[in-house]
Amino acid sequence: MSAGRPFLACACFFSDNIFVGRYGLHVRYRDEGQLRRDHGRALRERGCRGEEDFRAALREIEAEVQRRKQLIHQSVERKAIISKCYKRKHPEVYILQDSFLAPDFLEIVSYCTSPDAHLHGLLRYIKSFSDKRIYRFPVFTEEFCQAFVDELENFEQSDMPKGRPNTMNNYGVLLNELGMDETFITPLREKYLQPITALLYPDVGGACLDSHKAFVVKYSLHEDLDLSSHYDNAEVTLNVSLGKDFTEGSLYFGDFSQEPTPVPKYIEIEHVVAQGLLHRGGQIHGALPIASGERWNLIIWMRSSAIRNRLCPMCNKKPELVEAEGFGDGFTETLDDDVPETVNLCSLW
Numbered sequence: 312m313s314a315g316r317p318f319l320a321c322a323c324f325f326s327d328n329i330f331v332g333r334y335g336l337h338v339r340y341r342d343e344g345q346l347r348r349d350h351g352r353a354l355r356e357r358g359c360r361g362e363e364d365f366r367a368a369l370r371e372i373e374a375e376v377q378r379r380k381q382l383i384h385q386s387v388e389r390k391a392i393i394s395k396c397y398k399r400k401h402p403e404v405y406i407l408q409d410s411f412l413a414p415d416f417l418e419i420v421s422y423c424t425s426p427d428a429h430l431h432g433l434l435r436y437i438k439s440f441s442d443k444r445i446y447r448f449p450v451f452t453e454e455f456c457q458a459f460v461d462e463l464e465n466f467e468q469s470d471m472p473k474g475r476p477n478t479m480n481n482y483g484v485l486l487n488e489l490g491m492d493e494t495f496i497t498p499l500r501e502k503y504l505q506p507i508t509a510l511l512y513p514d515v516g517g518a519c520l521d522s523h524k525a526f527v528v529k530y531s532l533h534e535d536l537d538l539s540s541h542y543d544n545a546e547v548t549l550n551v552s553l554g555k556d557f558t559e560g561s562l563y564f565g566d567f568s569q570e571p572t573p574v575p576k577y578i579e580i581e582h583v584v585a586q587g588l589l590h591r592g593g594q595i596h597g598a599l600p601i602a603s604g605e606r607w608n609l610i611i612w613m614r615s616s617a618i619r620n621r622l623c624p625m626c627n628k629k630p631e632l633v634e635a636e637g638f639g640d641g642f643t644e645t646l647d648d649d650v651p652e653t654v655n656l657c658s659l660w
């Protein structure tokens with residue numbers, strides 16, 4: 312991890328952005344009175360009518376806060392059990408190799424690491440969507456995607472303990488618990504993705520990403536079908552479609568969270584198997600329901616401590632740092648005098 316500097320989380324994880332599934336709403340929760348004041352109206356508008364409904368929503372929120380408090384400890388335990396007991400079906404997919412990567416992707420990375428690379432040169436290689444700075448390009452080979460999904464299904468069918476990818480996705484796999492961070496995701500981020508994000512998103516930390524949270528989400532007709540509108544706990548997100556066969560289930564994108572407009576206009580973008588979509592974590596987005604089949608996607612929430620140490624993207628305040636495990640939520644301890652220097656080092660602007 313980064314030069315021995317431990318990664319931390321923001322205390323808002325235990326109070327902000329709590330997803331109330333039954334009403335598809337994110338809330339901030341301090342106590343009952345504050346919940347009624349801040350979200351009573353939005354809850355009513357979404358069908359939460361009467362005291363009984365409100366109590367049920369409150370129970371859901373309190374259960375989620377409890378789940379979050381136990382999360383770190385349980386995740387460490389699961390990781391230890393998996394590392395000791397899980398028998399990998401395709402051990403080769405855990406160690407990133409160039410042969411997993413699409414030749415076009417290698418060409419893009421090679422352009423981005425060449426001495427004269429610039430944004431407009433890069434845009435000739437990748438597909439852009441509207442003016443929202445959302446891009447799509449090939450990432451993996453189809454053979455790799457198949458072997459990877461087969462490995463994930465093997466894990467899913469095993470009796471190993473499983474966590475949830477995040478608050479909103481109920482099905483999928485946390486890749487750090489599977490032991491993929493060090494040998495796959497970190498080298499993918501550092502060696503291949505950062506040269507691209509440095510050109511595309513220098514203003515949100517694309518040149519100094521130093522941690523991530525990586526997981527795979529799964530949608531099928533009798534599990535999760537879709538995903539509500541949200542922003543990610545990330546500066547930059549990569550979302551790669553791994554298959555299998557599915558119809559519908561496109562992503563939709565609204566505005567960047569810090570430039571809200573009264574009537575959000577959404578654009579829809581299809582998943583293409585083995586290709587990745589890159590977007591800023593703060594770009595509001597969600598997933599439409601699939602109509603058939605199974606959809607598996609690799610999601611990498613990439614983080615820049617230089618950016619988030621100044622403002623937590625989840626509560627939009629200076630982070631209140633709390634201890635965490637592994638990459639935590641990508642914050643680091645900074646002395647106030649550190650900040651300008653760090654920012655210069657990353658040549659953010």
Ligand SMILES: O=C(O)CCC(=O)C(=O)O
Binds near residue numbers: 480550562597610
């Ligand atoms: O379903 C998808 O492809 C998007 C998932 C997503 O946005 C997320 O997990 O943050």
Ligand SMILES: [Fe+2]
Binds near residue numbers: 543
């Ligand atoms: Fe997302």
